[in-house]
Amino acid sequence: MKNLNFVLKKLIRMLLLLAAVSVAAFGLVSLSPIDPLQANVGQAALGSMSEEQKDKLKSYWGVDTPPVERYLNWAKDFVRGDMGVSLLYRQNVSDVIAVKLVNSLFLLLFAWVISGVLGLALGILAGVNRGRWPDKAVKVYSLTIASTPAFWLALLLLMIFAVWLKVLPVGLSVPIGMEAESVTFLDRVRHAILPAVTLSITGVANIALHTRQKVIDVMESEYVLFAQARGESTWQIIRHHCLRNILLPAMTLQFASISEIIGGSVLVEQVFSYPGLGQAAVTAGTGSDVPLLLGITMITALIVFAGNFLANVLYGVVDPRIRRGGERG
Amino acid sequence: MKKRLCWNQRTKTLILLAVAVFYLAGVAVWGLVGRESALVTDFSRKNLTPSLSYLFGTDWLGRDMLARTVTGLSISIIIGVCAAAVSAVIAGLLGVAAATLGKKVDAVITWLIDLIMGIPHILLLILISFAAGKGLTGVILGVSLTHWTSLARVIRAEVLQLKESTYIRTAEKLGHSKWRIAKKHMLPHLIPQFLVGLVLLFPHAILHEASITFLGFGLSTEQPAIGVILSESMKYLVTGKWWLALFPGLMLVLTVMLFDLLGECLRKLTDPGSVHR
Numbered sequence: 001m002k003n004l005n006f007v008l009k010k011l012i013r014m015l016l017l018l019a020a021v022s023v024a025a026f027g028l029v030s031l032s033p034i035d036p037l038q039a040n041v042g043q044a045a046l047g048s049m050s051e052e053q054k055d056k057l058k059s060y061w062g063v064d065t066p067p068v069e070r071y072l073n074w075a076k077d078f079v080r081g082d083m084g085v086s087l088l089y090r091q092n093v094s095d096v097i098a099v100k101l102v103n104s105l106f107l108l109l110f111a112w113v114i115s116g117v118l119g120l121a122l123g124i125l126a127g128v129n130r131g132r133w134p135d136k137a138v139k140v141y142s143l144t145i146a147s148t149p150a151f152w153l154a155l156l157l158l159m160i161f162a163v164w165l166k167v168l169p170v171g172l173s174v175p176i177g178m179e180a181e182s183v184t185f186l187d188r189v190r191h192a193i194l195p196a197v198t199l200s201i202t203g204v205a206n207i208a209l210h211t212r213q214k215v216i217d218v219m220e221s222e223y224v225l226f227a228q229a230r231g232e233s234t235w236q237i238i239r240h241h242c243l244r245n246i247l248l249p250a251m252t253l254q255f256a257s258i259s260e261i262i263g264g265s266v267l268v269e270q271v272f273s274y275p276g277l278g279q280a281a282v283t284a285g286t287g288s289d290v291p292l293l294l295g296i297t298m299i300t301a302l303i304v305f306a307g308n309f310l311a312n313v314l315y316g317v318v319d320p321r322i323r324r325g326g327e328r329g
Numbered sequence: 330m331k332k333r334l335c336w337n338q339r340t341k342t343l344i345l346l347a348v349a350v351f352y353l354a355g356v357a358v359w360g361l362v363g364r365e366s367a368l369v370t371d372f373s374r375k376n377l378t379p380s381l382s383y384l385f386g387t388d389w390l391g392r393d394m395l396a397r398t399v400t401g402l403s404i405s406i407i408i409g410v411c412a413a414a415v416s417a418v419i420a421g422l423l424g425v426a427a428a429t430l431g432k433k434v435d436a437v438i439t440w441l442i443d444l445i446m447g448i449p450h451i452l453l454l455i456l457i458s459f460a461a462g463k464g465l466t467g468v469i470l471g472v473s474l475t476h477w478t479s480l481a482r483v484i485r486a487e488v489l490q491l492k493e494s495t496y497i498r499t500a501e502k503l504g505h506s507k508w509r510i511a512k513k514h515m516l517p518h519l520i521p522q523f524l525v526g527l528v529l530l531f532p533h534a535i536l537h538e539a540s541i542t543f544l545g546f547g548l549s550t551e552q553p554a555i556g557v558i559l560s561e562s563m564k565y566l567v568t569g570k571w572w573l574a575l576f577p578g579l580m581l582v583l584t585v586m587l588f589d590l591l592g593e594c595l596r597k598l599t600d601p602g603s604v605h606r
Contacts, residue, residue, distance in 0.1 A: 020444050028460040147585035149536050151543050152559060152578035159571050263449035267540055271563065282544050285455040297456065301447050308447075 010312050014305045021301045022075060022294075029290050030067040074291075078298070084291035088283065093295040096280065101299065104265060104276030106188075110196040111261050115203025116254045122204065123211020124242065128234060130216055138208055145205035150264045154198045154271035161194060195272045199264050203257055210253050214246040248319060255311035259304045342594040349591050352584075353406060360403020385576040388565075398577040401555040402584060408469055408554075409535035415473035416534065417480060417527040421519075424484025428492065438485075442478045450475060451540060458546040468547035472534050480526040487522055491515055521599035529592035532585040539581060555581045 077084065083093035126138035145153075218224060218241060227237050266278030273279065277296060284292040379385055385394035427438035445453065453475050458467030491497055491514075500510050541547055542556030555577055562573035 017440075017444055017447055020440075021447060024444065025448075025456055028456045031460040032462055143586065143589065144582070147532060147536075147589050148582050149539055149543075149578070151540060152574070152581065155559065155563065155566065155574045155578065159566055159574065163566060163571075259446070259449045263451040266449070266451045266455075267543065270544055281452060281455060285459050286545055288459075293456070293459070297448060297452055300449055300452060304447050304449065 006316065007313055010309055014309050017305055018298070018301060022078070022298060023071070025294055025297045026067075026071045026074065029294060030070070032288075074294070083295040083298075086284075086289055086292040086295075088287045088289040088292065093291050096292060097277065097295055097299055100275065100277045100280045103274070104269070104278065106192055107196045107199060107265055107269075107274070107276060108258075108261055110192070111199035111203050111265075112254075112258065114196075114200040115207055115257060115261070118200070119204045119207025119253075120211055120250055122208040124215050124238060124246075126208065126212040127215025127219060128238065128242070130219065135212070138212065142205040142209040142212075145202055146209070148202075149267070150198065150202050151267040151271050153201060154195070154268045157194055157198055158271060191274070195265075195268045195274050198268050198271075199261055202264055203261055206260065207250075207253050207257060211246060211250060214249050215242055218242050218245045248315065251311055251314060251318070255307040258307040262300050262303065338594065338597055342591070342598055345587070345591045345594055349587055352587060356399060356402050356406060356584075360400045360406075379572050379576070385572060388562075388570075388573055394573065394576060397553045397558055398555070398580050401553045401558050401577060402580055404552060404554045405535050405538055405556075405581070406584070408472065408538045409531050411469060412473035412476065412534040412538070413527055413530040416476035416530050417523065419474075420477035420480035420526065421484060421523055423477065424481040425488055425519075427481070427485045428488035435485075438481070442481060445475060445478050450537065451544075454537060454541045455544070455546060458541060463546050465547060465552075468538060468541055471541060472538050476530050476534055476537075480523075480530060483522065483526060484519065487519060488515065491518055521595075525592060525596045525599055528588060528595055532588045532592070535581070535585055535588075 074084065081094065083097070085091070086093045086096050089096050122138050122141075126135040129135050219237075221241075224237055224241055227241060232240070262278070265276060266281055268274070269276045269278040270282055277300070280292065281296045283289070284296060385398055387393055388397070423438050423441075427435045448456075454471040457471035457474060461467035461470050497510060497514055500514055505513075539554070539556040539559070542554045543560045544556075545560065547554070547556070558577045559574055562570070562577070565573055
């Protein structure tokens, strides 16, 4: 019963946050001084139009209704699953997002899993060997990557593998000028390798660094000292003491990294012109496609919050203290 | 540790600090002075690979990439400093407010932090820059309004902890005024935390500034910020002009790393647990 209450509380909190994100995003977008007519139709074309045509355009881009009313209309439709029509793609926003999300999902999942597994492994390796060369190598790697913008790393990889060695394609998710049916799964994978690797490289650094810190804390504890005195091997200590104690922070990190990976994908997709959600966000932003921009913001926020929510629920499953004790803090 | 030369944390930090200040001043001055030369186009020296006279090479308009990179860095650094300072002040105010002004304010502020952290950072920057009508103001606003969250959390936690500590409670019982307690007992604790946070915010601010300008929000091509330079170079990479992207990016990475290290060193110095290592 208590568990259910806890889950329900978190769920309500998540929905409230989501609603707040929608208000904030909508507010920001309405603040914009960019006139969608000027930006997309152009001054010259506007000048040569009749008033009637202009009015038609104005209602198409939604310039003539007050913001609060527009928000309520938009929110009502959104709850019903209708996110409006993308102005640039001239399709339903939900359709555009569905296509782009599927493209991105491969990248995101790949990077998420790799950075989680590899980050954890490297972090443990460094933490256990504190001060020795594996630790130093991991630290140098993590600190360097932490200071490197994802898009520059993407550019470097692009230069090395696509331009210089010519082993991987420069961009896009399928070969240019190929019919949709003849694109094989392998083609798609080949095009996703570079962006996915870039995202993983940046993701690993952060997780490894944080895991290392936790492992060091564990290794300095008295129960590990006692375990060593009992003659447990390093591997046994890792398995019996280290892993169990860093599981919770590792989970937090893993779910918190969703937000970062999505953010990174925006930059990386731009470099590789990979037609995913991130690139769509940039196109929507530069092209003043408000419905699409809002839709993407909501979907990514939903993914991030869902991740946090899942982490919270999983705590209850994994941590015996929460499982038995109910509410804490 | 035998006779190996081992600088302690304090010397290391001082050296880093000196290098950082020197570097900042150097880039800023050079960037301002060399601004003209960064925009000079000269078609007789188009697309030169890096050489002794043009260390970073030249681009497709014959502009000296070294001058462009330094000017770009100086723009990025100025934006980064402003943004980090604004963010730190917001973080300080909201962090202290959350910890001292009662439960309701605390709930609102922590909720706000969760809200901002829920939207991926880049996306939030895009939204803010869109709201400000793109251009320089959008970039500065975006970068300074989104970086305060983590530092605000740290400061809030610190003040909450301080409030419960024995010596502050004793001071309260002794009848000291709230203002006096805040000034004499809390500030000395908070200031180092705050300064370290400020230094650590700076590299983040620069990275995000570069990212958002790279995506095409913000500065025009006449203002060669690092992001703009790199995004321009993208079109020429496929033809093998690697130096256009390599060096400006490398300089950016070095700058960020320098301040990251400095911040870490300062953090270790202010943390009593690791100060003597």
